[in-house]
Amino acid sequence: MNILFLCTANLNRSKTAELHFAAKDPVNVYKSAGLSQKECRRHGTTLCTEDLLEWADLICVMELLHISRIEQYTGRRFLNKIINLDIPDIYSFGDAALIEQLELSYNAKHHG
Template identity: 45%
Template sequence: MNVLFICSRNQWRSPTAEQVWRRHPELSVKSAGTSCNARKPLTPTLLRWADVICVMEQKHKNRIVAEYRRLIAHKTIHVLDIPDDYQYMDPELVRLLEEVVAHRLGL
């Protein structure tokens, strides 16, 4: 399953999620940001690649739906409800991502 993790600037949350889940045998993972100044900006190519999209907050889903409605019409989008309160690889962020993503993806 191809999973795309998205936050705003692709600086802390989504790269952490990519790192946490990159070795899972059933997943291929990438990350991106919705901001135009993200480290790895979201592109139509990334959205086409993804089977499942995991966004950190509802605002990320809203932005993706507004900009790419037709492209994501048949994609599953999970809102993880993880606020922008963590640094890259923060142990609490890692714990949250392990728990929430596993639950949402049925792993």
């Protein structure tokens, strides 16, 4: 399964999720990206593209705002692949508390 994690800048939340789950689960393929062109350009991180959204079997966003942004640019065609992990932008890259929240939310919403 191809799993895409998205946050605003692909700096902390989605990048941590990609690296954490890729190391833990070699069966699936994980990627991450950001949804703000301005923030991704500023930080030199990966910006989400329609190709990435097509590639993904499952899209995990961190906030409701991220779903709105995807819908704004691509309409409703990817909405059936999206789950909202509901993780606020208060964590640093690799933060143990962020990893704990990612695990709890991903397992509850993807497997639950």
